[in-house]
Amino acid sequence: MQTYRADGWAALGDPTRRAIFERLADRPRAVGELAGELPVSRPAVSQHLKVLKDAGLVVDRRDGNRRIYQLDPGGVGGLRAQLDRFWSQALAAYKSAVEQSTEEVS
Amino acid sequence: MSTQAQEASVRTQVVVETPIERAFRVFTEDFGSFKPPEHNLLAVEIAETVFEPRVGGHLYDRGVDGSECRWARVLAYEPPDRVVISWDISPQWQIETDLEKTSEVEVRFVSEAPGRTRVELEHRNLDRHGPGWEPERDAVGGDGGWPLYLRRFAELLK
Numbered sequence: 001m002q003t004y005r006a007d008g009w010a011a012l013g014d015p016t017r018r019a020i021f022e023r024l025a026d027r028p029r030a031v032g033e034l035a036g037e038l039p040v041s042r043p044a045v046s047q048h049l050k051v052l053k054d055a056g057l058v059v060d061r062r063d064g065n066r067r068i069y070q071l072d073p074g075g076v077g078g079l080r081a082q083l084d085r086f087w088s089q090a091l092a093a094y095k096s097a098v099e100q101s102t103e104e105v106s
Numbered sequence: 107m108s109t110q111a112q113e114a115s116v117r118t119q120v121v122v123e124t125p126i127e128r129a130f131r132v133f134t135e136d137f138g139s140f141k142p143p144e145h146n147l148l149a150v151e152i153a154e155t156v157f158e159p160r161v162g163g164h165l166y167d168r169g170v171d172g173s174e175c176r177w178a179r180v181l182a183y184e185p186p187d188r189v190v191i192s193w194d195i196s197p198q199w200q201i202e203t204d205l206e207k208t209s210e211v212e213v214r215f216v217s218e219a220p221g222r223t224r225v226e227l228e229h230r231n232l233d234r235h236g237p238g239w240e241p242e243r244d245a246v247g248g249d250g251g252w253p254l255y256l257r258r259f260a261e262l263l264k
Contacts, residue, residue, distance in 0.1 A: 079197045083229050084116045086142055087211075091120040091227065093140035098122050098132040 011055035016040055017048045021071075024058055028070035056082075115230035122223050129223035130186035130215050134159055138167075147175045147201065159183060165191060177201060181210060189213050197235050207234055 011017055020034055031049065035042040049069055052058045060069045122129055138155025146152050150169040157165050158180060165178035182190035193209045196202040209231040216224045 079235060080114070080116055080232055083232070084118065086145065087116060087118050087227055087229060089142045090140055091118060091225065093142070094133060094225070095120050095122050097136060097140045098124050098129060 011051050011057060014048070014051075016044075017052055020045065020048050021052060021057060024069055024071050028068050030063075030066045030068055032066070034069075114233040115228055116232070117226070117228045119224060119226040121218065122225060123221060124223060125221055126215050126217040126223045127186045129225060130189070133213065133215075133225065134183075134185075134189060137165065147177065147195070148173055159185075175201065178211075182212075186215055188215065193229065202235070209234055 016038065019038055023029060023034060023037060031042060031045050034040075034049075035045045038045065040048070049058065049060070053060065053069075057072055058069050059072050060067050062068075124132070134157045137157045138152070141155060143152075146167060148167055148169040150171050150173065152167045153170045155165065155167050157163075161180055161183050163180040163183075164176045165180070166174050166176040168174050177195050178191040178193060180189070180191055182188060190210055190212045192205070193211055194202050194205070196207065202208050209229060211227065211229045214226045216226065218224050
């Protein structure tokens, strides 16, 4: 079993994080704005944003004394990194599946 | 090959110790057994993943409650050499209904020796998924785009 860094597939599996992500796809927002729009407390929003940030899906910047979050400017590149990892994992698992079942047959 | 095309695609390959016919069959028939489990757009656990073995067929996940998620279409099906599927999932991890905004995955099977097969995979036209991301990219400008990504990608490979 390989170790698994936080990534977009896992990060977006949570409905609240998906809601946050979709709002940020619309336009950049501060933590307070997100907390005001969603039925979630401000500390909880911050926690979710941290997960999204660790997964490389959002970035933040300082604006006065607020922190503004937006989707990762890597754009397609971010998607590419996710898919690159997805297919690497899939092919590694495929190799072990196909070779194991070959052994069982012989 | 243009730089653009390179950047908008993912390529990876694996060599498996099995004949080409079997390599193709396992890849298509047993896709659900090796697909990373995080890949699930359903609200419930996946009961099975179905790969319909024909052009015009779908790849879909069926949940334990009977719900279905059709996330790919079979665009080419040429056993044992090649299969091409669409990728109908948006960067927001939802099913993309606008087919112009979908990418495609080509998988080629090449016999290297009896009992050994190279499987080459290319996921291309990722830029077609772009519109959802472009406003952000434009706002940040050149330096925040590809260069930032390439640095992150290099980190991943360490």
